[in-house]
Amino acid sequence: MESAFDTRHHYDDELDDIRAALVELGSMVAANIRRAGVVVTEGRLNEVDAVIGADRPINARYHDLEEKVFTILALQQPVASDLRFLVAATRILYEMERSGDLAVNIVKQVRRLDGVPTDLRLDGLVLRLSDASARMFDHAVEAVATMNAAIGIGAEQEDEETDTVTGDLFTAVTERQDAIGLEACVALFYIGRFFERIADHGVNIAQHITFAVTGEFPDGDG
């Protein structure tokens, strides 16, 4: 049962708790991102407030976890892989919290689309974009859950789909600007931009895990 190096169980438990809590927070954010996608593409105005409301516990959890990580940094003097993980955790927390805010920003655009005819709302593209963005984010949460360095290494390539669909959406919006009006154009630009940013945060999260595991940040402009 005992070995000469069998030490610091309590500290190990604290680190495990942080990782588990990051996964839980990431799952909460991912659920709200998917819901935001449905609210936008199906024009569910009555669910806008629910998405906004669901961001509050995300923010509370974010602050709580940030304080826990800060305290561990101060009290446990982490080094090597522990230090990398905790520094990565503070960055991941920020990326997750921002992604949650972006989901809120997305649903806030829905009201601006209210008068736009269904066939001109570009729902197909928005749906593809929200799916690609949510998948990227899910994959990032999986990287945290499994401490899988490979996901971060391939993340930028994986994210190319989001960038492509975002480009397609912007082109389509520009072509329809006379038909749908300026306000709807702006809303769709924002929606495209926010989903794309969420996917970028997903890429960053996976890359932070790569750094935590390997000590090297993946190549690319991250």
Next chain:
Amino acid sequence: MADRIGTTVDSVDHTRPETLEDASPSLAATRSPRVTGGTPSDEHAVILELSDVNAYYGDFHAVDSVSLPIREKEVTAFIGPSGCGKSTVIRSINRMNDLIPTARIEGAITYHGVDLYAPGVDPVEVRRRIGMVFQKPNPFPKSIYDNVAFGPKISKYSGDMDELVERSLTRAALWDEVKDKLSDSAYALSGGQQQRLCIARAIATSPDVLLMDEPASALDPIATLRIEELMYELKQEYTIVIVTHNMQQAARVSDRTAFFSVDVKEGQRTGRLVEFADTATIFTNPQHDETEDYITGRFG
């Protein structure tokens, strides 16, 4: 000879228990199984209260007016530069300073509400309930078994001694390493093992407070971490007060930290308590500049 030493408690609260037996007839009843993790909770009862404690060695004023509560089932750390009085204060808690003829304590130290320096309080009983582990492992020149059984034998323990020895060594995280060589000399153990043996010896007499004066400063880093991990386990059942020169150790193991400093006046060095707070506050946002300067390595 442990004579009673001077106390200056201005008023005596007669509702307070007068003897240690009155104070905690059943220590077991006060022990809850709740585990708290690293964050201290104000729900933990105050087990020891230092009120305006001043310590003197002859005319020398070693410690000036220290007041702080110590809560049960927590680790309280005393940190500070050399000469700040932290060892004097921890030794005053179980009346170890009685053994120094010129030492004198003023103020009050209460344990479960009983003034430990009141007349009629037996210092031997104080030390049974408030055990101590020292900087250098100091096992007796006896077998491992006899080291642990020594205290219980003296206090005429009537239960199953083998069981008590095993339980004490298990709690001190040493049992698995020594169970096949209990009759070997304690001196055959490594330094870290000897220190855990001293902890086993201290808890064999069923104390509820353990005082540790630099318990790991003579040990290598791995043995040190084992002692620290052990402290984390022990605080589920015992109240621990630790003096340490190693600030990082205080940060790692303690729930609350007291920072002591020293004033030099006319060649006299007098220790005083600067700040006492939960450990996370001391190490992330101390309220006094002196604390900040000390823990960031800019003073001391």
